Amino acid sequence: MKKSAWFAFVHGEEPTAVEPVILRSWQRSRNHKINPERIEDNDILPTSLLEERLHLAEPLLRAARPVLALLANVLKGCSHVILLSDRDGYILDLLGDPAFLRLSQAVYLTPGVSWREAVKGTNAIGTALVETMPVRVLGPEHFVRENHFLCGWAAPILDPGASIVGVLGISGPAALCKARLLELAILAACLTEANLRLMNYERGESVPIPGSVPDPETETETETATAGSTAAAGLTAPLHSTAPLPPLSVPDYPQPLTSPLWVGSGEASRRILQRAAKVAATQTSILLLGESGTGKEIIARHIHLLSPRRDGPFVALNCSALPDSLVESELFGYAEGAFTGAKRGGKSGKFELANGGTIFLDEIGDVSVNVQLALLRVLQDKEIYRIGSGKAQPLNVRVIAATHRNLAKLVHQGKFRLDLYYRLKVITINLSPLRERIDDVYDLVPHFMAKFWPAGDIYHIAPEVYSAFLGYSWPGNVRELENCIASICALADGPSITATDLPPEILRPTADLGSQGVKAPEEVQPHSQSPLSSSGTTPGLLRIQTRETILEALSRSGGRIAPAARLLGIGRNTLYRKLKELEIGRGDFYEGYR
DSSP states (O other): OOHHHHHHHHTTOOOSSOOHHHHHHHHHHHHTTOOSSOOSSOOBOOHHHHHHHHHHTHHHHHHHHHHHHHHHHHTTTSOOEEEEEETTSBEEEEEEOHHHHHHHGGGTOSTTBBOOHHHHOSOHHHHHHHHTSOEEEEGGGSSSGGGTTEEEEEEEEEOTTSOEEEEEEEEEEGGGTTBOOHHHHHHHHHHHHHHHHHHHHHTTOOOOOTTSOOOTTTOOHHHHHHHHHSTTTTOSSOOOOOOOOOOOOOOBTTOOOOOSSOOOOSHHHHHHHHHHHHHHTSOSOEEEEOOTTSOHHHHHHHHHHHSTTTTSOEEEEEGGGSOHHHHHHHHHOBOTTSSTTOOTTOBOOHHHHTTTSEEEEETGGGSOHHHHHHHHHHHHHSEEEOBTOOOEEEOOOEEEEEESSOHHHHHHTTSSOHHHHHHHTTEEEEOOOGGGSGGGHHHHHHHHHHHHSOTTOOOEEOHHHHHHHHTSOOTTHHHHHHHHHHHHHHHOSSSEEOGGGSOHHHHOHHHHHHHTTOOOGGGGOTTSOOHHHHTTOOHHHHHHHHHHHHHHHHHHTTTOHHHHHHHHTSOHHHHHHHHHHTTOOHHHHHGGGO
């Protein structure tokens, strides 16, 4: 927004090109009789009252502080301040770049100062509290001129009862106005909410953690609505670790190639994120394909947060986790009296809860043909009927589906409807298995170490650990790596992680290769006599076996030389030489991927 719009408004003229949320806030600020040039009367708590508020907000602070530390590390290198306020807009805690912290003190962006709209005019924290939604306020969108050097992004934090208990905000200089930091603020607020829910659960209160599949017999309508209404609800397990993570760059729209959700900076990951960024702006259905554990739900959430629907709900359902008898009621809900035991007033389905946002249907290949037909009607008619109700409800939902199964093969077998298949696969994104983006191990290992290692403790990972990880095929993909790191952290005897801490299957990459049809690395060592030769194998047969071994490794690595060389236990130059000697061209190892 140009500063001329702000100038026109404060001088009584009708501004143009102003977002409705900002215009409403400006009007409220004018009604509060706030000086548009500077704040004349800041609301600053004395020390005793600030300490009292901090004491009352102790659960919120305990839930938010590890998230603030994580966010500060993600934004390392950028001028920024990360803020936590209570429900009244008083800043409770903040972290950030020291230089920008000093600069922001000039406008009292410090603990104990209230940033509610009635005091400060339009600003991210105060406006988020009034609008009860995530907002961004950039430069001259602030009502008061002295704050025009700031950009702000903020998201409300809800307690398990869906009441606002605070706001998580990010502030930076106006130069960051194009940065997509609202997604980070939303994600951090969701992490804090997850921590609050876990704390309630640990106290014995029955509060579902976001992302869990509710019990249809005991879930209340309020709980369902709460779980689906928070932006990106069910983002991840609660965050407790404050150990450092590798800093991520803050991407500019429209091609963000990093994500606070997706960990991995290899070429394959960059291609996945680039495609996700391109399709996010569309309204079409998306089909995510990939093996179990490759991060399909993470990419679905990433697309949602980059899309125009980012302020709407994200609702996820694992279709394989429910029996056929419950899938339809979970998807479409039911009316009162629809069947014996139906709740009074009925129940909203996942589609209804996702209205205005995104619904993620995981393991879509596992649903029955009857459910497939119902889904097809929803996609065609853009309306739903609760079970037992003849009343249609209009629907505005984007569908992202995912499966690890071969849907085309299921269609051929008559197990999946062809018309639904084409409805879902308008845009397809293939998620590479970890063995085909093995370089991401260098990002994933420290990420999971920071998650599972005791907070504040320093750890060291020996080089042979990475060598073992790089040589393993990871059939369970990222999920298997995460579980492996969790086990290592739980059983390690000291701060240095070595090969002795690894599970046996990780230490035997040769056996792993053999189980996958790849021969032992010794068969392709160029400067040593092969065990096969010494046992009577002819040179011609050895050449054939060596060629097949290399082709298999290249197929598993997606044709990338460095990972293939690591699988074979040889250097890249050696592999290049063997390719030339054995007359292996790109067409040979890409044939299976065409």
